[in-house]
Amino acid sequence: MTIQSTLSDVGNLGLSTKVDRAAYLLGLLSLRSELPSELAGLQEIRDRAFSVVRDRAIPSTREEEWRFTDLSGLLQVQFQNSAPSEIGFPQIESFLLPESTNSRLVFVDGVYAPALSAVDDLPDGVLVGNLAAGVQLFPKLYEHLALHPGGEEIFTALNTASFTDGAIVRVSQNQAIASPIHLLFVSTQEALCHPRALVVAETGSSVTLVEEYVSLAEGAYFTNPVTEIWLGENAEVRHTRVQRDSVAAFHIGKTAVSQARDSRYDCTAVSLGGKLSRHHLEVYQTGEQTDTKLNGLTIVDGDRLGDTHSLIALSQPYGTANQVNKTIVSDRAHAVFNGKVFVPKAAQLTNAAQLSRNLLLSPKARVDTKPQLEITADNVKCAHGATVSQLEDDEVFYLQSRGIEADQARKLLTYAFAIEVIDRISVASLRHALTQLVRIQSA
Template structure:
C-alpha cells in the first residue's frame, strides 16, 4: 500500500515534489546536518566517517528485500528543514507524558536538543552518569571512555543509522557503574514540536551498563505539534558481564509524522536484556531492533506491540545474532491493525555453529479488525548449529465470533465485547512494562480502540 502525502492535511507549506532521485534526496537530508560546537569537535571524525558512508547510499526502495513491504515514497514527497533548536516548551506542556515513578530521573530532549529546564536529574546518585554529550565534553576522562562505545555497534553502516551518525550534535548518555543496582527508572523523553514547516530531528542515545549493574529505562517519543516531521533516532546499548537492563520503548508520534528508529544492543557473558517496544503513532514508522549476543549464557527477552489504524504503516524488523553457546531468547510480537492500516513484522534469528546449545523462541500474533487491514509477517530462523532448541510461529486472525458471542451471553454488548477482546490481546505485552503509570497510559489508549469488524 502506498501512502499519498495528499491524505495528510498537515503537510501545509512543506512542499510536494515529483519523482525524485533517492540518492539525491538522501544527500539533501545529509546537507541539513548542523555544525558542531567547539566543545563537540571531538565528534567530527565520527561524523565524517559516517558522512562518507551516506554518500555511497540512497533511500531504500521496495526492490530491496529488507524494504519490500515498506514503501518510503511518501517520505520522498516532503521537503524537510532542520528542526527548531529552541522552541518554547514549558513543563506544563509535557505534563501528560511525565511518569511519577521517574519524577526525579528524567532527561528531556526537544527536537533532538537537550532541554535542562525540563529535565530532572539533580537527585540521582553521584556516580551514576545521566546527562548529555555537551556535558560529557567537559570531562575528558569520561569523554574518552564513551569514545570506545559511541557509534561502534554492529550495523552502523545501515543507511538511516549512518545518516544519524553523520548528523547528530547531542545525545542522551547513561552510564551505570559496575556493581550498581539503580532502583529508580530513568525516563528519556523525546519531544517533537513541528507545526508549519516539515522538520527533521535525529535524536541519539548511548546506554552503558557496566558489569553486575542493573538499570530500567524508558525511551519515549511524543509530539506537541500538529505538523509533519521526520524523527530518525538511534539508540546504542551495551551490557557488560552479568549486567541487566529492562528497556521500554514507546513510539507515540503524531499521525502526520515519519519515524525510522534503530536500537542496537550488544550483550556480553551472563547479561540479561529485556525490551518492550510499543508502536502507536506516525503515518509511517519502522523500528530496527538488533541484538548481538557476544558472550555465553546471555538472555534476551523481546515483547512488541503495534497498534495502528487509518492509513498508517508500521514496520518492525528485529534480528538476534548469537555468537557463543548457551544463549537464550524469547520474543513475542503482536499487531492490532484496523481500517486500511498495514503492519509488517520480520524477525530474524541467526544461530551459527559457534552457538551450540542455543534456546530461541519466536512468535508473531496478529489481529485484523477490518476487512481492509493488512499484515505481512515473517518469523525467520537461520541455523547452522546442530544442537539447539529453536522454534518460531505466526498467526493472523480476526476477532473470534464465538468469543464475542460468549461475552454477549454474559450481558456484555457487542461493541464492549470487541473492545474487551482487543484489550486482552494487547495486555500480554503491556503487562511486561515495569512502570505502573505507563501501563495505565497505554491501557487507556488501547481501550479507545474502535474494535470493530468490517464485513
C-alpha cells in the same frame, strides 16, 4: 529505457527515480549542524557515516529490506532548519513519570532541554546527562558511541552523520539504580531530527530505561532516532520504548544492543503513532549465557503503516532469546514484521523462540510477517511461529453469552490482545498511561 521506468507501479515508486531518492537523501544530510567542539572526538566516525550516506539513496520497495515499507510518501515532504520551540513544563506535564522525578532527560525537536530535565540526586556512579556535557565525565564514551554492527544501515548512518548531541546514561560497575531513567523526546514542529542515546550498563549493574517519543504537533515531522545500549557482564537492562508520534509523522528508529556474557536485556517496544513508523531492533549476544527478551506491540489504523524489523544474533553457548511481536491492524492500515534470529554453529545449547501474532480488524487491513530463523548449530531449541487472525466468533460468542454486547466483546478482546504486552512494563505510571491509550484506541 530501464526496467525501473517500464514498471507502471506508480503507487510503489511514487514519481521517484533513484536520482530523486539520492538527491532527497542528500537534502536531508545537508540540514545537519556543525559538531560541537566538546564532541570533536566523534569527527572521524561522523565523516565516515557521511560518506556512507552521500553515495546512497532513500531505499525503494525494490530492496528486500524495504519491500513492504514504501517511503515515497516521505519524499513529498520537505524539511527546513528551524530553531527548537521554547516550551515549558505545562506542555509536557502529562508525559512526565512520577517514578523519574530526578532521572529525566528531555529533548525538544532533538535539542537537549536542560530546564525541563532533572538529574539531581542520582546515586554515585550513575551518569545521566547530555552527550556534550557527559563526555567530560565519561571520556570512555568513545569506546561505545556508534560502534555497533549495523551502523551502515542508511538511516542509522544518517543519524550518525547528523546528530550533534544526545542522551548518555552510564551505570558503573555493580550499581543498581531503582528509579527508571526517562528519556523523553518531544516533537513540536514539522522538522527533521536525529535523537541519539547511548546507554552503558557496566558489569553487574542494573537499570530501567524508558525511551519515549511524543508529540505536541500534528504535523509531518521526521524523527530518526538511534539508541545504543551496551550491557557489561552480568548486567541487567529493562527497556521500554514508546513511540507516540503524531499520526502524520515519519519515525524510523534504531535500537542496537550488545550483551556481554550473563547479561539480561528485556525490551518492551510499543508503537502507536506515526503515519509511517519503523523500528529496527538489533540485539547482539557476544558472551555465553546471555538472555534476551523482546516484546513488541504495534497498533495502526487509518492508512498508517507500522513496521518492526528485528535481529537477534546469538553467538555463544547457553544463550536464550524469547520474542513476541504483536500487531493490531484496522481500517486500511498495514503492519510489517520481519524478525531474524541467527543461531550460528558456536551457539550450542541455546534456546530461541519467536512468535509473531497479528490481529486484523477490517477486511482491508494488511499484515506482512516474516519470521526468519537461520540455524547452523545442531544442539539447540528453536521455535517460531506466526499467526494472522481476526477475532474468533467463538470468543465473541463466549462473551456475548455472558451478557456482553458483540461490539463491546470485540473491543474487550482487542484490548486483551494488546494489554498482554503493556502489562510487562514495570514502571507503573507508564503502564497505566499506556493502558488508557490502548483502551481508547481499541474503543
